[in-house]
Amino acid sequence: MSAEIRHEFQVIGKPTPKKDAPLKAAGRAEFADDINMAGMLHGKLLRSPHPHARILSIDASRAAALPGVRAVITGKDFPGVRYGNLPRTRDYLPLAIDTVRYIGEEVAAVAAIDEDTAEEALDLVQVEYEVLPAVFDPEEAMKPGAPQLHAPAPGNISAHTESEFGNVEAAFAEAAYIREDMFETHAVKQGMLEPHACVGVWDSFGKATLWSCKMSPYTVWRQLAMGLDMKPGDIRVVQTYVGGGFSGGKQEAMPMDFCALMLSKKTGRPVKFVHTMEEVLTIGHLRHPMKIWLRTGTTKDGRIVAQHCKLLANGGAYSSIGGFSIFLAGAMLNLPYRVPNMRFESNRVYTNNGFCGALRGHTVVQMCFARDSQLELIAADLGIDPLEIRHRNAIQEGDVTANGFRIGTFAFDECIKRVAEMSGWHEKRGKLPKYRGIGFGCGAHLSGARLMGHSASAAEIRMLEDGTVHLTTGSTDVGQGVETVMSMIAAEVLGIEVDDVTYLKVDSAATPLDPGTFGSRVTLFTGNAVKQAAEEVCRQLAEIAGERMGVDPQDLIFRRREIVNHKDEKQRVSLKEIVRWGMFQQGKVISGRGTYGASEEKIDFRTGQGNLSPAYNPTACAVEVEVDPETGRVTMVGLWGADDSGTPLNPLAVKGQVIGAAVMSIGHALWENLIRIDGKVMNPSLRDYKMPQATDLPKLANFEHSNVITWEPEGPFGAKEAGQGAGTGVVAAIANAIHDATGVRLTRLPFTPESILAGIEELKEKEAVTES
Amino acid sequence: MNDLVDVSLQVNGVRYDVAIRPWRTLLEVLRETLGMTGTKRSCGEGQCGTCSVLIDGEVVNACLYLAIEAQGKEIETIEGRPEGEPVLQQIQRSFAEKGAVQCGFCTPGMVIATKALLGDNPQPSEDEIREALVGHLCRCTGYVQIVEAIQDAASRLARERLR
Numbered sequence: 001m002s003a004e005i006r007h008e009f010q011v012i013g014k015p016t017p018k019k020d021a022p023l024k025a026a027g028r029a030e031f032a033d034d035i036n037m038a039g040m041l042h043g044k045l046l047r048s049p050h051p052h053a054r055i056l057s058i059d060a061s062r063a064a065a066l067p068g069v070r071a072v073i074t075g076k077d078f079p080g081v082r083y084g085n086l087p088r089t090r091d092y093l094p095l096a097i098d099t100v101r102y103i104g105e106e107v108a109a110v111a112a113i114d115e116d117t118a119e120e121a122l123d124l125v126q127v128e129y130e131v132l133p134a135v136f137d138p139e140e141a142m143k144p145g146a147p148q149l150h151a152p153a154p155g156n157i158s159a160h161t162e163s164e165f166g167n168v169e170a171a172f173a174e175a176a177y178i179r180e181d182m183f184e185t186h187a188v189k190q191g192m193l194e195p196h197a198c199v200g201v202w203d204s205f206g207k208a209t210l211w212s213c214k215m216s217p218y219t220v221w222r223q224l225a226m227g228l229d230m231k232p233g234d235i236r237v238v239q240t241y242v243g244g245g246f247s248g249g250k251q252e253a254m255p256m257d258f259c260a261l262m263l264s265k266k267t268g269r270p271v272k273f274v275h276t277m278e279e280v281l282t283i284g285h286l287r288h289p290m291k292i293w294l295r296t297g298t299t300k301d302g303r304i305v306a307q308h309c310k311l312l313a314n315g316g317a318y319s320s321i322g323g324f325s326i327f328l329a330g331a332m333l334n335l336p337y338r339v340p341n342m343r344f345e346s347n348r349v350y351t352n353n354g355f356c357g358a359l360r361g362h363t364v365v366q367m368c369f370a371r372d373s374q375l376e377l378i379a380a381d382l383g384i385d386p387l388e389i390r391h392r393n394a395i396q397e398g399d400v401t402a403n404g405f406r407i408g409t410f411a412f413d414e415c416i417k418r419v420a421e422m423s424g425w426h427e428k429r430g431k432l433p434k435y436r437g438i439g440f441g442c443g444a445h446l447s448g449a450r451l452m453g454h455s456a457s458a459a460e461i462r463m464l465e466d467g468t469v470h471l472t473t474g475s476t477d478v479g480q481g482v483e484t485v486m487s488m489i490a491a492e493v494l495g496i497e498v499d500d501v502t503y504l505k506v507d508s509a510a511t512p513l514d515p516g517t518f519g520s521r522v523t524l525f526t527g528n529a530v531k532q533a534a535e536e537v538c539r540q541l542a543e544i545a546g547e548r549m550g551v552d553p554q555d556l557i558f559r560r561r562e563i564v565n566h567k568d569e570k571q572r573v574s575l576k577e578i579v580r581w582g583m584f585q586q587g588k589v590i591s592g593r594g595t596y597g598a599s600e601e602k603i604d605f606r607t608g609q610g611n612l613s614p615a616y617n618p619t620a621c622a623v624e625v626e627v628d629p630e631t632g633r634v635t636m637v638g639l640w641g642a643d644d645s646g647t648p649l650n651p652l653a654v655k656g657q658v659i660g661a662a663v664m665s666i667g668h669a670l671w672e673n674l675i676r677i678d679g680k681v682m683n684p685s686l687r688d689y690k691m692p693q694a695t696d697l698p699k700l701a702n703f704e705h706s707n708v709i710t711w712e713p714e715g716p717f718g719a720k721e722a723g724q725g726a727g728t729g730v731v732a733a734i735a736n737a738i739h740d741a742t743g744v745r746l747t748r749l750p751f752t753p754e755s756i757l758a759g760i761e762e763l764k765e766k767e768a769v770t771e772s
Numbered sequence: 773m774n775d776l777v778d779v780s781l782q783v784n785g786v787r788y789d790v791a792i793r794p795w796r797t798l799l800e801v802l803r804e805t806l807g808m809t810g811t812k813r814s815c816g817e818g819q820c821g822t823c824s825v826l827i828d829g830e831v832v833n834a835c836l837y838l839a840i841e842a843q844g845k846e847i848e849t850i851e852g853r854p855e856g857e858p859v860l861q862q863i864q865r866s867f868a869e870k871g872a873v874q875c876g877f878c879t880p881g882m883v884i885a886t887k888a889l890l891g892d893n894p895q896p897s898e899d900e901i902r903e904a905l906v907g908h909l910c911r912c913t914g915y916v917q918i919v920e921a922i923q924d925a926a927s928r929l930a931r932e933r934l935r
Contacts, residue, residue: 021868024876025883027810027850034809191911193814193822194877243812243877244911277815479875479912652871656913660874663914686819686909694905694915699898703916 010559011492012717015652019484032197032213032240037270041070043263044118045255046108046125048100051352051679052134052147055098055127063110063124068117071266072125073259074108083226089159089319091150094227094258101149101317102352103679104282109259111271136679138314138349149317149350158315159323159348163330163608165402166341171306175297177382183292183370184748187674190359191691194243195275200260208261209236215245215478216516217506223253239506245478247358248285251518281684284354286674288313288325288363292370302382302389307339311346320357322348329363330608334401335444336412336618337393342402352679360664361727368443372732373747386440390416406611409710411644412618418706423622423640435627439736442620443728446613447721448521452605456597458512459529461490461537463590465583467561467576468500474514475526476506480723481653482522486530488649489716493534495558520721524615525596527716532594540590544582549573614714619643619725623733627741629760632753634670634738638702643726647718648707654722658705661727667692669731673750779840783847798842799823799834802849810850810880821908824881825849831888850880860887863925872921874912881908886922895926
């Protein structure tokens with residue numbers, strides 16, 4: 001413990017290459033699509049061509065008769081139990097039974113000896129549909145007489161949240177200044193390069209095992225049990241390497257997962273499914289497109305006194321995690337600015353589109369776009385410097401927000417200052433040549449959410465006789481570096497090397513129950529559990545060593561693979577020797593368990609009141625752009641960001657996370673847009689859904705990130721989240737930079753060349769009118 | 773099935789004689805017939821670069837290249853030659869050490885692209901590195917650490933040559 005206070009660490013805080021990087025760089029990491037089992041069949045899914053239709057009949061006989069086809073299944077092969085994330089919004093089925101609600105919904109599945117045969121068989125499945133009227137726009141969907149998607153959701157309201165803190169009406173009545181704006185966001189994708197893939201085996205004991213690239217295997221495990229109407233204990237989910245997550249389909253059980261298992265049951269063979277990229281881009285799991293109406297009242301010196309937000313989210317055909325998505329949007333209006341009075345009303349609406357759910361940054365990104373764009377407008381109206389207005393409203397450490405977030409470390413002012421310095425803000429703002437501009441954007445994120453259901457983390461460390469350990473949790477590495485940072489935490493406590501820790505992938509038959517990887521929870525939640533597990537192992541080892549060395553176990557410390565009497569450092573013994581003595585002479589099983597619960601501080605999801613996360617991190621960034629006035633094309637010249645991620649445990653990984661998050665937001669702001677016309681995705685290809693390339697981004701010299709170091713008492717070794725916050729301010733920063741460069745204020749995503757050119761034209765016309 | 777054709781492929785210096793359907797892509801044959809799964813399958817239409825291999829030293833998307841076309845040519849994949857390849861191994865080490873590997877799904881393609889780049893241009897500028905990565909998507913890193921890894925590999929390999 002004394003080392004913690006002095007912050008003198010052997011392992012923590014040192015840039016540490018990812019443990020699995022050599023394996024991955026050699027092409028030896030086995031992803032789900034790399035699995036090959038004896039007798040394995042290949043599955044393919046038949047999808048609805050209609051946005052809304054009743055299934056009248058399915059005739060699979062010709063498909064089943066095709067040589068090489070081993071089985072064909074439809075929705076009727078499953079028990080008809082709906083599954084999903086939140087108890088009130090379970091609306092998924094493994095395969096549609098009587099109704100399809102979007103183009104691409106899964107209707108039947110085929111297992112065949114190879115992918116070509118399975119594909120061919122899909123064409124032979126004859127489905128008779130009765131096409132129903134469809135609705136694609138959420139406002140249309142809410143009107144009386146609109147087609148209804150789900151019987152339990154009248155008016156197509158998939159989820160609704162409403163909350164008020166303080167006295168909004170009174171605060172607006174007294175505000176010196178008020179403005180309202182409408183912002184619109186669009187449909188974007190996770191864009192992970194590994195398409196969803198799985199292998200299912202239904203064994204002769206009636207137990208079902210799924211190997212898949214899941215971020216949260218235990219969520220999938222429960223959902224499989226729901227949809228298959230089985231005991232969870234009869235299902236096993238084994239995580240493979242995850243080729244990029246960013247939430248979405250790797251967070252949930254998907255039709256392919258159910259079908260792999262059911263087809264294995266029918267055929268007695270392992271069955272593999274791999275989505276094509278076209279399927280990945282068609283099925284949904286999108287960021288929610290939103291209309292965000294934001295009314296803000298301030299004092300005359302720009303201090304926010306009240307905000308009123310109305311949000312309409314196009315949810316698509318199913319719920320996914322959407323009920324939480326809109327709740328989170330409202331909750332995160334409380335960060336990173338002080339808003340003493342707040343009202344939030346939101347609807348998530350079912351439409352006949354691919355469905356929406358979580359995606360890196362979740363709904364925080366949309367809210368930050370709206371708020372930090374508007375804040376810039378307010379600053380301009382009131383004649384206040386854009387950074388000054390942010391400082392004036394910045395949440396400070398120790399604040400309690402209107403909705404009850406208790407703010408621990410929160411070095412927001414320092415983040416703003418540092419970005420101003422790094423970016424040369426004061427030398428550049430308003431001083432750059434025409435069509436070149438710089439903009440600021442801020443945001444914040446949680447370090448994991450306290451949810452009503454399963455929030456707590458667990459970890460287990462098992463000592464091996466060679467002095468190394470096996471570490472298991474329920475959290476997965478999706479590339480962000482969990483296996484390394486968890487190993488670092490264990491190694492630090494146990495006084496061993498990172499390479500002495502083997503971080504095992506999640507297997508529901510062997511690893512502790514833990515919700516998994518989402519909501520930036522892992523470093524803080526699972527990290528605390530790992531730390532506690534390691535401390536328990538130390539306690540057990542100190543007991544054995546104390547007896548063997550004849551010293552008080554309390555006096556023993558662990559470092560450099562030795563156990564040392566800190567009162568007399570000559571008294572030391574190798575860790576391995578103590579482990580072997582304990583195991584061989586005393587028959588000890590040396591293993592430690594740790595937990596991190598967050599249960600004592602639950603948030604009330606009906607009122608929105610409560611402390612949603614154990615820790616909160618602010619972020620700020622500045623973006624410099626150049627706009628080509630002929631084409632409207634935006635060039636990213638520079639990006640400078642600063643985050644308070646607490647104390648970075650592995651700075652190399654934190655750098656990768658914050659830059660990755662920022663770049664994803666750049667892509668979403670400028671180039672990415674899943675275009676849907678009448679429910680049909682028009683660009684289901686990575687050629688037309690354009691993600692950032694290496695040449696689209698600022699050069700190394702103009703792409704910097706800085707950690708503002710704080711010591712978060714809730715986090716393991718002072719750490720907070722790093723993977724999502726850094727992306728939250730970027731979209732507004734780009735909008736603000738485009739405005740600085742061109743005078744065009746964009747309130748609708750994405751910021752296309754067409755919209756910028758139209759804005760420039762409009763400004764020119766206005767100027768012409770003024771001159772004449 | 774009598775539509776199989778005999779094909780002889782030279783992969784990482786080893787000859788493989790296989791009977792395949794003539795329309796099979798090199799990616800399918802590498803992964804399914806030869807069991808070499810280091811080359812990854814993603815978009816399947818030449819946009820993402822995860823399936824990159826070298827054919828006679830040129831970077832090719834194996835998903836768009838028919839296996840029969842690769843006959844008589846030297847195919848190099850991420851697995852490398854059985855006896856080990858110092859240049860490939862240095863690039864892999866630089867990627868690992870510089871944080872250029874996150875989820876790792878694009879990494880084999882990125883490493884292959886780097887090998888081709890440094891073969892043609894041992895001291896590339898940052899712009900040249902970024903140009904060489906066009907067609908190779910990475911969703912995790914934002915490319916910063918990949919560019920840094922390639923710079924690191926280039927300078928280490930240059931020092932190696934001087935010695």
